[in-house]
Amino acid sequence: MKDEKSEKKDQIIGLGLVSGGLDSLTACLLLQLQGTKVIGLNFTSPFCQYDKKTSQPDCNLDLFQEKLGIELHYLPLKDDFLEIIQNPKFGYGKHLNPCIDCRIYILKKAKELMKEIGADLIFTGEVLNQRPKSQHMRALMIVEKETGLEGRLLRPLSALQLKPTIYEERGLIDRKQLLGIKGRGRKIQMDLARTHGLLDNYYACGGCLLTDENFANRMKDYLKFHKNPKIEDINILKVGRHFRYKNTKIIVGRNESENNKLLTLKKPNDFIFEAKGVPGPITIVQEDYSKNSLKYAATLTLRYSDFKQLKGQVIYGTDYNKLTEEMTIKIENDKILKHYLL
Numbered sequence: 001m002k003d004e005k006s007e008k009k010d011q012i013i014g015l016g017l018v019s020g021g022l023d024s025l026t027a028c029l030l031l032q033l034q035g036t037k038v039i040g041l042n043f044t045s046p047f048c049q050y051d052k053k054t055s056q057p058d059c060n061l062d063l064f065q066e067k068l069g070i071e072l073h074y075l076p077l078k079d080d081f082l083e084i085i086q087n088p089k090f091g092y093g094k095h096l097n098p099c100i101d102c103r104i105y106i107l108k109k110a111k112e113l114m115k116e117i118g119a120d121l122i123f124t125g126e127v128l129n130q131r132p133k134s135q136h137m138r139a140l141m142i143v144e145k146e147t148g149l150e151g152r153l154l155r156p157l158s159a160l161q162l163k164p165t166i167y168e169e170r171g172l173i174d175r176k177q178l179l180g181i182k183g184r185g186r187k188i189q190m191d192l193a194r195t196h197g198l199l200d201n202y203y204a205c206g207g208c209l210l211t212d213e214n215f216a217n218r219m220k221d222y223l224k225f226h227k228n229p230k231i232e233d234i235n236i237l238k239v240g241r242h243f244r245y246k247n248t249k250i251i252v253g254r255n256e257s258e259n260n261k262l263l264t265l266k267k268p269n270d271f272i273f274e275a276k277g278v279p280g281p282i283t284i285v286q287e288d289y290s291k292n293s294l295k296y297a298a299t300l301t302l303r304y305s306d307f308k309q310l311k312g313q314v315i316y317g318t319d320y321n322k323l324t325e326e327m328t329i330k331i332e333n334d335k336i337l338k339h340y341l342l
């Protein structure tokens with residue numbers, strides 16, 4: 001961080017946490033309007049449902065570059081983030097979302113980048129009381145304290161509701177040009193974005209999978225069975241129907257696109273099951289397995305295939321081009337089959 005003297009000589013550089021949504025976009029705009037150079041930092045996360053290819057055109061990071069000319073840095077979440085999910089100091093939100101710890105984690109990484117690139121301050125698009133668990137006044141204060149950013153974390157959208165940061169006190173940031181938004185409404189942000197030709201309509205971004213009950217159940221199961229969790233394992237949790245049969249994890253594709261994804265995400269030693277001679281799912285078997293769990297995986301594969309009889313064949317192996325093992329299976333009733341669904 002530059003000292004006060006040198007800060008005054010240069011154009012102020014603000015490093016903003018940007019998600020791709022309206023709040024971070026308008027926070028960046030507010031600082032640009034008062035002459036601050038803005039650099040964006042986006043955390044790429046397997047828990048984020050925002051997908052550049054499929055999301056609404058008005059809700060993506062391209063706007064930051066195209067309309068505001070902001071240079072973006074991307075940081076991927078690392079395995080240490082999974083330790084936070086396992087054991088968050090400040091607890092969870094509604095499901096498995098450790099929001100306060102998550103903000104602390106991200107801001108600590110942002111602090112490192114701020115030093116690296118010579119930025120003067122960090123800012124976010126947070127709005128006071130927009131999220132009941134993580135954006136109330138106490139949560140905002142905890143985050144500042146835990147990151148060592150007390151009085152140094154600028155929130156342009158809610159600044160007038162908060163104590164001035166040192167940047168406002170020193171006159172490096174003009175507090176009068178910041179806002180005092182509070183709560184969930186997005187009208188002020190939307191009006192601002194429209195006035196400056198950034199957006200015509202508001203689209204909500206995809207959100208965080210850790211707040212989704214079904215995904216949270218899969219994640220809890222994953223963490224229970226993996227003492228050294230890896231970020232690279234998370235993507236497969238988003239695809240297909242998931243079953244836990246004792247120590248075995250079984251994933252059944254729901255359509256062709258999921259089948260293809262499962263084949264790309266499987267690990268070399270995972271088993272692949274497929275119904276013989278009829279269209280149906282790709283089933284992946286992971287972790288410890290037994291004769292019974294393989295039989296259960298085969299039954300699920302046949303059950304979710306187009307097979308109409310009670311008895312049929314399933315082929316399996318670890319190489320999709322050489323599914324040389326075969327099993328004859330009798331389909332059981334759905335109640336038994338769904339018993340192990342996560």
Ligand code: SF4
Binds near residue numbers: 134210
């Ligand atoms: S919703 Fe997800 S990404 Fe957002 S703060 Fe909470 S845990 Fe982090």
